[in-house]
Amino acid sequence: MLGMKNSKNINIGQFTDNYKVPSVVSKEDAWLLLKNKIEANQKPVTKNRTIKLNWTIASIATAAAVIAFVVLFGLNEKEQITPEIAANIAEIQPNWLPDSTTIQLNRNSTISNYYNKLTGERNVVVKGDALFEVIKGKKLTVLFDGGQVKVKGTAFYISAYSSDLLQVDCFAGSVEVTLDNQEFFLTKGKGVRMYKGQVTGPYACAENDVRDRLNGVFYWNRISLSEIADLIGFRFGYTFKIAPLLQNRNFSGRVDLNELQQGLTVISMAMNLEYHIDDDRKTITLNAE
Amino acid sequence: MTDTLKGTVWFKEIFDEYYEYIRNYLFYLSGDIGLAEDIAQDVFLKLWENKEKVNDETVKSLLFKIAKNMFLNSHKRKVLDLKFINKRSDNVENESPQYLLELKEFDVRLQRAISNLPDQCRTFFLMNRIDDLKYQEIANNFGISVKAVEKQISKALKILRGQFEHKM
Numbered sequence: 001m002l003g004m005k006n007s008k009n010i011n012i013g014q015f016t017d018n019y020k021v022p023s024v025v026s027k028e029d030a031w032l033l034l035k036n037k038i039e040a041n042q043k044p045v046t047k048n049r050t051i052k053l054n055w056t057i058a059s060i061a062t063a064a065a066v067i068a069f070v071v072l073f074g075l076n077e078k079e080q081i082t083p084e085i086a087a088n089i090a091e092i093q094p095n096w097l098p099d100s101t102t103i104q105l106n107r108n109s110t111i112s113n114y115y116n117k118l119t120g121e122r123n124v125v126v127k128g129d130a131l132f133e134v135i136k137g138k139k140l141t142v143l144f145d146g147g148q149v150k151v152k153g154t155a156f157y158i159s160a161y162s163s164d165l166l167q168v169d170c171f172a173g174s175v176e177v178t179l180d181n182q183e184f185f186l187t188k189g190k191g192v193r194m195y196k197g198q199v200t201g202p203y204a205c206a207e208n209d210v211r212d213r214l215n216g217v218f219y220w221n222r223i224s225l226s227e228i229a230d231l232i233g234f235r236f237g238y239t240f241k242i243a244p245l246l247q248n249r250n251f252s253g254r255v256d257l258n259e260l261q262q263g264l265t266v267i268s269m270a271m272n273l274e275y276h277i278d279d280d281r282k283t284i285t286l287n288a289e
Numbered sequence: 290m291t292d293t294l295k296g297t298v299w300f301k302e303i304f305d306e307y308y309e310y311i312r313n314y315l316f317y318l319s320g321d322i323g324l325a326e327d328i329a330q331d332v333f334l335k336l337w338e339n340k341e342k343v344n345d346e347t348v349k350s351l352l353f354k355i356a357k358n359m360f361l362n363s364h365k366r367k368v369l370d371l372k373f374i375n376k377r378s379d380n381v382e383n384e385s386p387q388y389l390l391e392l393k394e395f396d397v398r399l400q401r402a403i404s405n406l407p408d409q410c411r412t413f414f415l416m417n418r419i420d421d422l423k424y425q426e427i428a429n430n431f432g433i434s435v436k437a438v439e440k441q442i443s444k445a446l447k448i449l450r451g452q453f454e455h456k457m
Contacts, residue, residue, distance in 0.1 A: 010392075010395060012399065012446065012449050012450060012453065013418060013446060015395075015396075015399060016399070016403070016414075016415070016418040016419065017418055017419075018375055018376040019373035019374070019375060019376075019400075019415075019418070019419050020373060020374040020375075020376055020419070021309075021312070021313045021316050021322070021373065021374075021419065022322050022372065022373070022374050023312075023322060023326070024322055024323055024326055025326050027305075027308055027309065030308060030312075030326065030329070030330065031301070031304055031305075031308075033330065034304070034330055034333055034334065037330065037334060038334065038337055181297070
């Protein structure tokens, strides 16, 4: 059609086939926000309710409506939304919310921040690994696929690349964590994790070990090879192929995952494995030596 | 969530399948994507609250019904200003600047003309063109006959063609 070089010949029906509806909130974030509302048992806001009023009530309601109108338009009724912030495979990115809360994104991770100016509530949607240091104030809810964390003033680390692989470690204050509909209350030095529906914890965690993850150094204590492989896969964008007999073998130790090959070499040597990286297909195969 | 796992899984499936249709429908009605997304959240909350009463076979038409009612009950009619993203702009590298300018002007005028279509004409036409819904599917969503859908979409095309024939 474009070859005709004359807009008079444009077919309206075909032209509109190229139209796409814009979006402010991604479908994934919309689901997380919806889940959060359901969990908070929030009712939808009914905007026009028909009520029979007498004049006194009507006058009060009108005055209230005028004030509400001014407040709403003065503060912008919609949530203030920042664009999605992403850290790519090779970087760690620090970010700050408007209230100075710090969020340090680990590799291959993203956050979106939803701040409601009216209520002061703060919602952050995270995918991947991130360390939060939250300034005391209104409640902050961190949403991720498979769960959420509610906090006021605290510091904690979330690993949420996938709903199958979730981990929250708290190293200051306390947090309320929901993982796959199960609720946990974590105080300083406690963590909880879930891998493929199996919850471990609350267990003890050390702040230095948690902070080390931002530097790419991971400490594991009796963690299955398949779980470690999934985490490495998410960090570097690879899929693992592991022989079934090896998947449940546990690994303990400290591994530097700044370089993929370096990390795989340490794990393979400790567990008598050999690995093969296929960069074209983005797969890593692990076999017994 | 306090509900059973089955309820949550069912709800997620419904959300995954229909969220975009409902959000888009609300956008076609309102012309405001922020509002469309807000009401879409309320629509699914309503569905969640009434999930025990919902018949799986009619859930899609129920969602459209809730969406329409929520929109109509909450918002007065206003002049629409639909602004779509035009995917074509990525594909015009070899065209002349004159033609590209004409296309852009055409695009602006077409979007304005679509905004001015009667509600039902506009929503059915856009659901067919943008959401790729067949006449039968649109008819099912709104509990009307295929003939009625066909009539509204033909009307939309007739109005649009009429406007562009006269003005170009």
